[in-house]
Amino acid sequence: MNILETHNLSFSYPGGEGREPVPVLKNIDLAVEEGSFVAVLGHNGCGKSTLAKLFNGILKPTGGTVTALGMDTADENNLLDIRKNVGMVFQNPDNQLIATVVEEDVAFALENLSVPHDEMERRVTEALEIVDMLPFRKHAPHRLSGGQKQRVAVAGILAMKPKCIILDEPTAMLDPKGRREVMRTIRRLNREEGVTVLLITHYMDEAVQADRILVMNEGKILLDGTPREVFANVGLLQSVALDVPQSADLMFALRQYDIKVPISILDDMECTQVLIDLLEGKFGDYSDRKFDA
Amino acid sequence: MEIIRTENLTHRYGIGTPFEKTALDGVNISVREGEYVGVIGQTGSGKSTLISHLNAILKPTEGKVFVDGADLWSENKARRIETRFKVGLVFQYPEYQLFEETVYKDIAFGPKNMKLDEAEIDRRVRESLRFVGMGEDCLDKSPFDLSGGQKRRIAIAGVMALEPKVLILDEPAAGLDPKGRDEILSRIRDYHKETGSTVLLVSHSMEDIANNADSIIVMEGGRVRMHETVDAVFERADELIAMGLDIPQITKVFIDLREKGYDVRTDIYTIETAKREILSKLTGGASRD
Numbered sequence: 114m115n116i117l118e119t120h121n122l123s124f125s126y127p128g129g130e131g132r133e134p135v136p137v138l139k140n141i142d143l144a145v146e147e148g149s150f151v152a153v154l155g156h157n158g159c160g161k162s163t164l165a166k167l168f169n170g171i172l173k174p175t176g177g178t179v180t181a182l183g184m185d186t187a188d189e190n191n192l193l194d195i196r197k198n199v200g201m202v203f204q205n206p207d208n209q210l211i212a213t214v215v216e217e218d219v220a221f222a223l224e225n226l227s228v229p230h231d232e233m234e235r236r237v238t239e240a241l242e243i244v245d246m247l248p249f250r251k252h253a254p255h256r257l258s259g260g261q262k263q264r265v266a267v268a269g270i271l272a273m274k275p276k277c278i279i280l281d282e283p284t285a286m287l288d289p290k291g292r293r294e295v296m297r298t299i300r301r302l303n304r305e306e307g308v309t310v311l312l313i314t315h316y317m318d319e320a321v322q323a324d325r326i327l328v329m330n331e332g333k334i335l336l337d338g339t340p341r342e343v344f345a346n347v348g349l350l351q352s353v354a355l356d357v358p359q360s361a362d363l364m365f366a367l368r369q370y371d372i373k374v375p376i377s378i379l380d381d382m383e384c385t386q387v388l389i390d391l392l393e394g395k396f397g398d399y400s401d402r403k404f405d406a
Numbered sequence: 407m408e409i410i411r412t413e414n415l416t417h418r419y420g421i422g423t424p425f426e427k428t429a430l431d432g433v434n435i436s437v438r439e440g441e442y443v444g445v446i447g448q449t450g451s452g453k454s455t456l457i458s459h460l461n462a463i464l465k466p467t468e469g470k471v472f473v474d475g476a477d478l479w480s481e482n483k484a485r486r487i488e489t490r491f492k493v494g495l496v497f498q499y500p501e502y503q504l505f506e507e508t509v510y511k512d513i514a515f516g517p518k519n520m521k522l523d524e525a526e527i528d529r530r531v532r533e534s535l536r537f538v539g540m541g542e543d544c545l546d547k548s549p550f551d552l553s554g555g556q557k558r559r560i561a562i563a564g565v566m567a568l569e570p571k572v573l574i575l576d577e578p579a580a581g582l583d584p585k586g587r588d589e590i591l592s593r594i595r596d597y598h599k600e601t602g603s604t605v606l607l608v609s610h611s612m613e614d615i616a617n618n619a620d621s622i623i624v625m626e627g628g629r630v631r632m633h634e635t636v637d638a639v640f641e642r643a644d645e646l647i648a649m650g651l652d653i654p655q656i657t658k659v660f661i662d663l664r665e666k667g668y669d670v671r672t673d674i675y676t677i678e679t680a681k682r683e684i685l686s687k688l689t690g691g692a693s694r695d
Binding site for chain 2 (some may be wrong): 140156157158204259273278282289291301315319354356358359360362365367370372384388392398399401402
């Protein structure tokens with residue numbers, strides 16, 4: 114089943130007085146399957162964040178339709194249901210926490226939804242447990258690290274028991290340790306809790322953890338496939354100013370010398386093995402070749 | 407010639423409160439004039455506390471800081487101010503600090519405070535703008551009408567306009583996309599080459615540091631754990647990983663190859679050097695030791 118769908122979706126921001134509207138998304142047809150983990154890549158201004166905001170009705174399409182759990186986001190009557198089920202986490206951890214105690218922050222949406230007190234307690238505990246922040250439930254959010262704050266923000270969404278969570282560069286402002294914590298939480302949400310994840314990111318090492326990668330460029334979907342399929346297109350990705358994992362980049366560089374290594378290699382263990390095979394002559398004998406590197 | 411020296415630099419926050427914390431613990435560093443130094447370490451390792459001491463935003467609890475041979479906390483007030491102007495500090499997310507009505511006024515703010523004359527201020531504004539790769543057509547615009555990446559470049563230009571002997575940048579590429587990151591870092595590299603000034607770059611990205619810096623200061627728990635050339639630091643990759651730092655994927659691969667008995671270099675952190683190393687091994691024959 115598709116949890117998010119777009120049909121011929123277009124979106125333009127209003128251009129201001131006397132100016133033309135600015136087109137951001139152009140005729141996008143997309144379906145995200147329930148339970149999947151999808152990463153969205155693309156440089157700034159390609160329309161990634163706009164797409165995310167269209168999925169839970171923060172923005173309305175200017176052409177075509179967007180449906181979340183089968184409900185049209187353009188219909189005001191659907192918005193509450195959509196937002197309960199499609200939660201969003203943004204880049205800056207400091208802009209998302211509002212309460213002075215962690216557990217109150219996580220309970221914020223539940224209070225707005227008038228969830229009974231006992232049920233609220235249970236859901237807050239459960240959500241904090243999933244993001245590994247239960248020991249901090251009575252702490253003040255402003256004293257937490259960036260990675261911890263982001264995990265509290267994720268817990269606040271989880272407490273609503275959404276079917277889908279959209280994260281817009283959740284690790285951009287975090288250090289490597291914080292990034293690892295947040296990514297661990299995201300994988301767990303997807304694999305153990307069955308939540309559909311849409312992760313917008315600039316980090317290739319995060320994108321390779323997804324089942325599927327969408328690469329956006331100039332308001333369109335440029336590539337759509339498994340990480341292995343997508344990162345086989347090293348030249349194309351670099352032409353739209355995107356990084357590729359170093360291992361894929363090295364394979365691409367070697368293939369420019371007509372060395373027959375596999376196209377798309379993503380993790381370091383695999384890369385080491387390919388290089389061993391290459392050095393042991395499994396991809397041919399290059400000993401009499403002259404490389405002008 | 408030495409431009410920065412710290413002697414037993416120690417800083418404790420919240421002295422006498424239950425939150426007392428030693429953020430810097432007897433730090434001794436020495437930076438040569440014209441050097442490009444990367445500063446790396448986990449959050450809380452003392453990086454920001456260290457650089458805040460280098461232009462006297464923080465006062466050492468113990469120890470001394472010298473810039474260009476002069477004590478930053480010397481008794482002579484005039485000398486102290488003169489010395490502090492030699493170090494320009496660009497904070498994290500510097501775009502939040504823009505405040506003037508126009509880009510021109512914002513970049514000119516620092517030079518004006520240095521009481522320079524109009525012609526000199528004008529020269530510096532235009533030159534700094536060029537260093538960050540922005541056209542003069544933005545000078546009359548409000549800085550708030552620019553994109554995030556452009557705002558950040560204007561904020562950096564405002565510090566460059568002080569023409570400091572030492573430019574310190576705290577995570578100048580944080581939150582930017584790969585294109586924006588490369589743009590900012592290459593501008594800083596050009597600035598360093600062209601002006602010959604000293605640059606300190608604080609970053610979480612080992613790759614960014616490896617591609618730009620001459621040497622690396624590695625901090626952990628308020629102490630300097632390493633201060634060596636880039637190659638020498640990467641040779642100690644195991645220690646870096648143990649400190650929770652990320653090393654480039656390709657470096658991991660070459661360390662792994664070496665551990666499996668292949669005679670390859672391990673000071674490899676760019677695709678270019680990785681490619682060359684593999685090509686040379688292919689023609690020289692793979693040798694196991």
